[in-house]
Amino acid sequence: MQVELLYHTPDPERAIATAARLCYAPVGAAELMETMPDERVESVLATIMGSGHHSTLEHASYTFAVDGVSRALTHQLVRHRIASFNQQSQRYVKFSDELPVVKPESVASDPQASALFDGAVAKAQEAYRALLDAGVPAEDARYLLPNAVESKIVITMNVRELLHFFELRCCNRAQWEIRDMAHRMLELALPTAPYLFMDAGAPCVHGTCPEGKMCCGNPYPRVTRG
Structure with missing residues (x-):
């Protein structure tokens, strides 16, 4: 995964x-x-963040480029509706060589599971190529491609939505791949606006966990501040 x-x-x-x-x-x-003055800027931000008047946070936005993530991740990502996305198209981009895939560590660490995974990807790749060779349009041949196939996506979010995204996806209960991406995005955003992102992340960073019985019970792995 690469996040920029x-x-x-x-x-x-x-x-x-x-x-x-x-x-x-x-x-x-x-x-x-x-x-x-700078001190007035910080004072105003403190009032905004403390009062919950977060509409003003929508006046600043961030754009990230993310490569090497699975379609399983991007299917989750686009559920964040107050954002803009442009993703590599499987309709127009043909995979003529070996399919680039993301393999979960739980699979990669188990030789038997890894072999099963590789075999399934190889069969999907073989069938995909056969359909293309038979003249089937790429937009139809892609129906065979697994969620594991790598993708590229550009993401733009305003600060209000970005903070909400970090709350949901930096949580230990978030799926591992999108959690990894969220932490990388936060690491990049933090130096640009230290005050805004000072307490960004899972809810336990700045309050209590809302997960109830589903709480992970572990302390949040804080991003280094400053």
């Missing part, structure tokens, strides 16, 4: 504080953006 931060709103903390402060300021946003 392609782009984010320049100075996201100041942009968000400016939007929030505008509601109560006699001057325009452009002037606020230029003149608000």
Whole structure:
């Protein structure tokens, strides 16, 4: 898996504080953006985060490029509706060589399970190629491809949705692959806006676990802050 931060709103903390402060300021946003002291920016952010008035967090966004993840992951990812996604198309991209796949560690660590997995992927690959050779369009041949096939995707989320995403997917109860991706995304986002992402992650980072009897019981593996 490769995760890269392609782009984010320049100075996201100041942009968000400016939007929030505008509601109560006699001057325009452009002037606020230029003149608000750093300590005032942090004070406004503290009020936003503490009061739960999170709509202003939507004024900053982050775009990530993710390669080498499975379709099983991306099927989960696109359930996050307040986001934008562009994914490598199996309709237009043909797999002419060996299928690139993601193999779970639970499978890879068991020789018998690993062999079974590899055999199933090889048969799917063989049938896929045979359909292409027979003139079946790639958009139809792809119906044979397993969830394990690697994909590439570009993800854009505003800060409000990104914090929600981290709450759900950094949790130890999240599926391992999307949890790994979420932690990598958080590691990239944190240095760009340390105050905004200071307590980002599973709910147990900043409160109590909502999972009840399903709670993992383990302390959250905190990302290094600063």
